[in-house]
Amino acid sequence: xxxxxxxxNQIANxxxxxxxxTSPANVYAALYSVxxxxxxxxxxxxxxxxxxxxxxxxxxxxxxxxxxxxxxxxPATGNNWPTVVAFSIVDSSTAGNIMYYKGISGRNIKIGxxxxxxxxxxxxxxx
Numbered sequence: 001x002x003x004x005x006x007x008x009n010q011i012a013n014x015x016x017x018x019x020x021x022t023s024p025a026n027v028y029a030a031l032y033s034v035x036x037x038x039x040x041x042x043x044x045x046x047x048x049x050x051x052x053x054x055x056x057x058x059x060x061x062x063x064x065x066x067x068x069x070x071x072x073x074x075p076a077t078g079n080n081w082p083t084v085v086a087f088s089i090v091d092s093s094t095a096g097n098i099m100y101y102k103g104i105s106g107r108n109i110k111i112g113x114x115x116x117x118x119x120x121x122x123x124x125x126x127x
Contacts, residue, residue: 001100001124005039024091027099028052029071031115035086036101042086049077052093055122067122074114081109089124100124
């Protein structure tokens, strides 16, 4: 998954310029109807049973980590969700900063349906 310029700048400052970086206590997955990019925030879903979901990761191996529990959003309530075209890892349960992001094939989530990323299927590799 690509990282945003914001995170890349923080890592560069921490590792190469001796500036402090405080890791977030928790990280969350978020879903988007317009994909974020390296420098833009995209359009995150809101309402109708949607909220960011806490994610935990395995210990790194060869520069990569994978989610170690299923990450489930929903179910959708009230109205269908807009087509989901991307997800990200963010540093806060609301607002905050996108750290990593990835586009996906459009997924339609109808009332009563959930969106799940199975354990181990969310992998971030630092290279």
